[in-house]
Structure formats: structure tokens, C-alpha cells
Amino acid sequence: xxxxxxxxxxxxxxxxxxxxxxxxxxxxxxxxxxxxxxxxxxxxxxxxxxxxxxxxxxxxxxxxxxxxxxxxxxxxxxxxxxxxxxxxxxxxxxxxxxxxxxxxxxxxxxxxxxxxxxxxxxxxxxxxxxxxxxxxxxxxxxxxxxxxxxxxxxxxxxxxxxxxxxxxxxxxxxxxxxxxxxxxxxxxxxxxxxxxxxxxxxxxxxxxxxxxxxxxxxxxxxxxxxxxxxxxxxxxxxxxxxxxxxxxxxxxxxxxxxxxxxxxxxxxxxxxxxxxxxxxxxxxxxxxxx
Amino acid sequence: xxxxxxxxxxxxxxxxxxxxxxxxxxxxxxxxxxxxxxxxxxxxxxxxxxxxxxxxxxxxxxxxxxxxxxxxxxxxxxxxxxxxxxxxxxxxxxxxxxxxxxxxxxxxxxxxxxxxxxxxxxxxxxxxxxxxxxxxxxxxxxxxxxxxxxxxxxxxxxxxxxxxxxxxxxxxxxxxxxxxxxxxxxxxxxxxxxxxxxxxxxxxxxxxxxxxxxxxxxxxxxxxxxxxxxxxxxx
Numbered sequence: 001x002x003x004x005x006x007x008x009x010x011x012x013x014x015x016x017x018x019x020x021x022x023x024x025x026x027x028x029x030x031x032x033x034x035x036x037x038x039x040x041x042x043x044x045x046x047x048x049x050x051x052x053x054x055x056x057x058x059x060x061x062x063x064x065x066x067x068x069x070x071x072x073x074x075x076x077x078x079x080x081x082x083x084x085x086x087x088x089x090x091x092x093x094x095x096x097x098x099x100x101x102x103x104x105x106x107x108x109x110x111x112x113x114x115x116x117x118x119x120x121x122x123x124x125x126x127x128x129x130x131x132x133x134x135x136x137x138x139x140x141x142x143x144x145x146x147x148x149x150x151x152x153x154x155x156x157x158x159x160x161x162x163x164x165x166x167x168x169x170x171x172x173x174x175x176x177x178x179x180x181x182x183x184x185x186x187x188x189x190x191x192x193x194x195x196x197x198x199x200x201x202x203x204x205x206x207x208x209x210x211x212x213x214x215x216x217x218x219x220x221x222x223x224x225x226x227x228x229x230x231x232x233x234x235x236x237x238x239x240x241x242x243x244x245x246x247x248x249x250x251x252x253x254x255x256x257x258x259x260x261x262x263x264x265x266x267x268x269x270x271x272x273x274x275x276x277x278x279x280x281x282x283x284x285x286x287x288x289x290x
Numbered sequence: 291x292x293x294x295x296x297x298x299x300x301x302x303x304x305x306x307x308x309x310x311x312x313x314x315x316x317x318x319x320x321x322x323x324x325x326x327x328x329x330x331x332x333x334x335x336x337x338x339x340x341x342x343x344x345x346x347x348x349x350x351x352x353x354x355x356x357x358x359x360x361x362x363x364x365x366x367x368x369x370x371x372x373x374x375x376x377x378x379x380x381x382x383x384x385x386x387x388x389x390x391x392x393x394x395x396x397x398x399x400x401x402x403x404x405x406x407x408x409x410x411x412x413x414x415x416x417x418x419x420x421x422x423x424x425x426x427x428x429x430x431x432x433x434x435x436x437x438x439x440x441x442x443x444x445x446x447x448x449x450x451x452x453x454x455x456x457x458x459x460x461x462x463x464x465x466x467x468x469x470x471x472x473x474x475x476x477x478x479x480x481x482x483x484x485x486x487x488x489x490x491x492x493x494x495x496x497x498x499x500x501x502x503x504x505x506x507x508x509x510x511x512x513x514x515x516x517x518x519x520x521x522x523x524x525x
Binding site for chain 2: 163166167169170172173174176177178179180181182183184185235
């Protein structure tokens, strides 16, 4: 695998990372909920997809749609039944609730599936690829990247060109005024959490085709989502997308340099970004120019 | 015929009582003004009417039904709209998107995007600008337009003149006649007493949460207003 191939693979993984971040940013931007269970939904989707693929003859695209729809309902119910009770200026109560939820989900997964690592086998499709300018490019990574791009584009259209999307943005700005215009903000929140969890689920399922997952993978996924949001900036679709790509590329290229490094390099890169953002760069640059 | 009547309304912020037994009414098609000093409870009253804060005691009867404990979005859908103090446009939406938010859950009625643009021609040219980029006066027009697009029967206007140039304020108030013509009743909360008198048929003065004056705007004397406003009831 050459460096160019590593970068291409990194972009694929990065697109999914971007989606993790987007779901988290959506929930925080609109209802000020930091969803600590975000990573668990990512993993839950992978398990659910695995079950559907082994127990039913459904083709992969249908499975993705099924998982996404189920995740939407789950997120919608979570907001309706639980999180709407903890709204308010203080984000801590809902953080504690979702932290508790993440612990419950994690342990349920261990109880049901055991602590083993799984991966989703998509059969011969895994090895389909083509050569282009001397590079071998897998069809699966390409499709996954296309799906991520499509979802980002779809979210852009939703947020910019539909009443629901405008209501999302307006709720983030000033929910009181939104209510004086006749909107029930809790209903908007329900849908927003549905969308956020669905995005996480699709990304989680697609990622499971490329890398393994276990009941404890959620924490790692949540960490990535946080890093994406912090690099990309809250409330920025484009920021999430490029933040995800950055982390994905750094991670895969890092893995090529040191195969046992795991996610080390992406976390390091995130750390460097944080440092650079804190640093006062102007005097440094002036000094460098001398 | 009363469109809305407040009967002995007490509003609290926690343990702090903001209004004491406020009773007032608006007839259908009428414009009334509520004047009073800072902190008198004017905005609080408007917020209680639309349901952003809940009245602890008393009744708010709108079109024959008590709405004192009805949720804000449901009150809005019954036909009450608020132009909030400080305008509070959605900053991440464009001017037109702000207006569309008003129209999205609207009751049937005469107000459309087109008729709002006719009322305020200036904002038509600005419709694709971010709402945070336009001037205060233009923002006020958008805030009024956004509220009108819900097709309210009662429009609550909170400190329209706050922070705006006198010419702009006059320009905005001249549109009130057109708004009234379409059957909208209006409650104006104002610190500018001359403006409040000129635009209303009756006015109420609020002092430390209590109504101290109810009078016809045309005949009330400045002395009466001064006494009600500052609380020195002795002549």
C-alpha cells in the first residue's frame, strides 16, 4: 500500500469520522445536549447490521437503510421519553443521563454478544477493486466515501432548504422565539435526535465493514466524534467534514508508518491542533521570518 | 367585545413577584399602549400573555378561553404573536428565512410574504442577507413581518423604538394603520410616552407591577401620566 493509497483510505475512514462528529454537533448545536452515548449508538448499529446480515438474506444496501431507520426511531424515542425531561441552560443533567445510558448499553452488549471483537463480512465485494494510475483502489472504500459525501450533501440541503432544517437552525439560535411562532420545540428536538443517531448509525455500520468492533468500541468512537467537532467547529457542516477527513488521513497514514500505533497518531494530531489554536502564532511567524 | 382580558394576573420569577393583580383588556380591532418605567413589568406581562412565562394567579381570557396556563406554541397558534424586545431575529437565518419561520405554522389569514414585502419595501431587497447583517430599523421591520406572517389576531409589540433613530421609529409606526386595517389588534409596550399616546386609543400605566392609570390616549393629561408613571399620587 503506497502513501497515496493510504491517503485515499484515510479519506474514506475520515468521511465516516466526519459523520460521527456531525451527529454529535447536531445534538449539541440544537438542544445543547452532549450525547455521551453517541459512541454506543455507533457500535449498536454495527451489531444490529451484523445480525441482519447473518440472519436475513437482505442485501447490504437494504440493511443500511433498515439500520438507519431503526436508529432514527431510537433517537426519536430517546429524546421524547428521556432527554426532553432534562432540557435547560445546564448541559450537565443530560450528560449524566446519556453517560448512564452508555454504561447500560455497553454492558448489555457484553451480556448478549460477549466481549469478543467482531467485524462485518461483506463477502467477495470486499476484494473488488480496480487499478488507476498504478494505484489499486478498493470499490468498498470508494462507495463508503461516496455515501458519506452524499449524507453531508443531504444534510446541507435539509438544513438550508427545508422548513425542518430552518427550524433546527432557528431552535439553536433562540428556541423561545421559535415557540412564539407556533413551533413545538420538543417535536423538533425529537426529530433532530433521530437524525443525529441515524447519522452515527450509518457511519458506524459502514466503519464496521472496514475495521473490527467490540462492546467497548463506543468510547473510542465518541472520542473521535469529539475531536472532529472541536477541530471543525460547532455548527459547521464543512468543518465536521474536513475535520473528519483530517483525522482519518492522519490515522491511516500513521498506521502505515507504525502498524501497531492504532489511533495514536490521530489523537496526537488533535493535540497539536489544540496547541496551535492556543498558541499566539503572530510573534512566532514574525520570528521565523527574520 | 373584548378580544383579550387579563383578570387579576400575578406573575412571579421564583419568589419574586413581578406583577400584582393586573387587570386590563383589549377590544377587537383596538390598539392599546402599556407605558411604565424600566422594570415596571411591561415585558413580563407580554411574556405571560403569549406563554413564555406563566401567570401564577389570575385569568388571561383570549377569545372566550382562559389561556393563562396554555403552552406558548399553542397560544401562538390561537392567534397571538410577539415582536420581542431587542428584535431577536434568528441570526443564522437570512431575512427571508426569518420571515418563512413566521409563515411555517401560520393560521389562515391575509398576511403573506408578498404583503409583508409590500408593507416594508426595504426588506424585500435585503431578503437574502443574513438577518444579523442588516440595520436595527430593518431588523425591527423583519421582526414585525415575522410576527405578522403567523396571521395573528393580537400583535404584542415590545419596545419597538428601543435603540432606533427617531425617523426610523416614525416610519415603522406609520405602518400601524395598515396593520390595523387587516383586523389585527395591537398591544404596544413603550417607554416613549408621546409615541405610545399617538399610536393607541387607550393606555395603561404600570408602576412596580401595578396598574396605576387607565385612560383614553386622546384625553389623558400629561400630569395624570406623570403621577401614574412616578407614583407621586399627590398633586
